[in-house]
Amino acid sequence: MGEExxxxxxxxxxxxxxxxxxxxxxxxxxxxxxxxxQNKSDLLLKYNPVHKKIPVLVHNGKPIAESVVILExxxxxxxxxxxxPKDPYQRAMARFWAKFIEEKCMPALFKCAGTEDREKAVxxxxxxxxxxxxxxxxxxxxxGENIGFVDIVADFIGGYWLRDIQEIVGVKILTRxxxxxxxxxxxxxxxxxxxxxxxxPRDKLIAYFRTRFGPKP
Amino acid sequence: MADEVVxxxxxxxxxxMRVRLALAEKGVKYExxxxxxRTKSQLLLQMNPVHKKIPVLIHNGKPICESLIIVQYIDEVWKDKxxxxPSDPYQRAQARFWADFIDKKLYxxxxxxxxxxxxxxxxxxxxxxxxxKVLEGELGDKPYFMGERFGFLDIALITFYSWFHAxxxxxxxxxxxxxxxxxxxxxxxxxxxxxxxxxxxPKKVYEFLVVMYGL
Numbered sequence: 001m002g003e004e005x006x007x008x009x010x011x012x013x014x015x016x017x018x019x020x021x022x023x024x025x026x027x028x029x030x031x032x033x034x035x036x037x038q039n040k041s042d043l044l045l046k047y048n049p050v051h052k053k054i055p056v057l058v059h060n061g062k063p064i065a066e067s068v069v070i071l072e073x074x075x076x077x078x079x080x081x082x083x084x085p086k087d088p089y090q091r092a093m094a095r096f097w098a099k100f101i102e103e104k105c106m107p108a109l110f111k112c113a114g115t116e117d118r119e120k121a122v123x124x125x126x127x128x129x130x131x132x133x134x135x136x137x138x139x140x141x142x143x144g145e146n147i148g149f150v151d152i153v154a155d156f157i158g159g160y161w162l163r164d165i166q167e168i169v170g171v172k173i174l175t176r177x178x179x180x181x182x183x184x185x186x187x188x189x190x191x192x193x194x195x196x197x198x199x200x201p202r203d204k205l206i207a208y209f210r211t212r213f214g215p216k217p
Numbered sequence: 218m219a220d221e222v223v224x225x226x227x228x229x230x231x232x233x234m235r236v237r238l239a240l241a242e243k244g245v246k247y248e249x250x251x252x253x254x255r256t257k258s259q260l261l262l263q264m265n266p267v268h269k270k271i272p273v274l275i276h277n278g279k280p281i282c283e284s285l286i287i288v289q290y291i292d293e294v295w296k297d298k299x300x301x302x303p304s305d306p307y308q309r310a311q312a313r314f315w316a317d318f319i320d321k322k323l324y325x326x327x328x329x330x331x332x333x334x335x336x337x338x339x340x341x342x343x344x345x346x347x348x349x350k351v352l353e354g355e356l357g358d359k360p361y362f363m364g365e366r367f368g369f370l371d372i373a374l375i376t377f378y379s380w381f382h383a384x385x386x387x388x389x390x391x392x393x394x395x396x397x398x399x400x401x402x403x404x405x406x407x408x409x410x411x412x413x414x415x416x417x418x419p420k421k422v423y424e425f426l427v428v429m430y431g432l
Binding site for chain 1: 267279281282286287289290293306307311313314317318
């Protein structure tokens, strides 16, 4: 039976890129559907009526929403290149850090791009990333020798999103002085053979961030 | 080698109850340690340094945190009895999606009911009922959320049932009047021994909230 895999995504979204990274790492072919967030299609609203957001993966007509839920689904459905470890304790740790990134790091980092109480936001973000860096220890990736679940969920931090936002906004969060190991990890991340082909076009991303976060004329 | 299982918890916590329920379903023996959240134990701070929260399961000395992550861990370790997640990946994804939905929405809406008055409280009640109605829709006519068998998603939601009495009293409304099918499901779950012995007494939950919020 033919596999039909569709992904509703947005070119610049770290959330939908996570799903693309997982599919590419596993060699799964899929149809990419770009969503206009200002003008959501009936199809998207049908596939994700609860949150009305991207990404949504549709596998043989059945939709799955929420990027971290989608990642686990992909890992359980396509066995090549496992993203989560086999050992239950290691799996629990991976899920814990993925949740930490999603629920603590991401909101804190977005706050740094805002204009309210920026200094405090940056301090908080740095503290959270320090905890993440401690978890990395001396590993090349959070997944060990190779990319895994946590690395993918941390794409916003490892990819160009954070680096470019912090430069445009004028804050120092992920720097070699503050977070040397995490910086090293992010270099490995963007240079990974599959990941580097799956990041949003950098100039387009920078232009978008300038419009959204840059100083107003 | 015998398994050593310790649970750091709070009697009234709906999150802690999820873990107790999963352990009961699997028939796992464990040592229960009640935490006082105003003076957290050294053990809690050591076992959950990142969040400093309960529940924490300590299995042979190794800590696992976050209730739904703990429940999945329990399901994977004690896999020979009472599977909590379905075996089909799509069904598993649905269970995780809805459990995530509950975690993102329900507690905060409930908190508004407990801690506000007037228009704000009315908004909280409306939000709370809307969330329950969406879940009720997902349940449909099935006996349990994933079908014939009690499992992960039932565990994620049923523990909030022990807080319904408190929400209803503080908000002066009836959840059963708005969501009869959901209450029917809850009563069905309560007939299971693992559920009735793992959920806190609703009166004690109410008393706890009165003290905590100074009501």
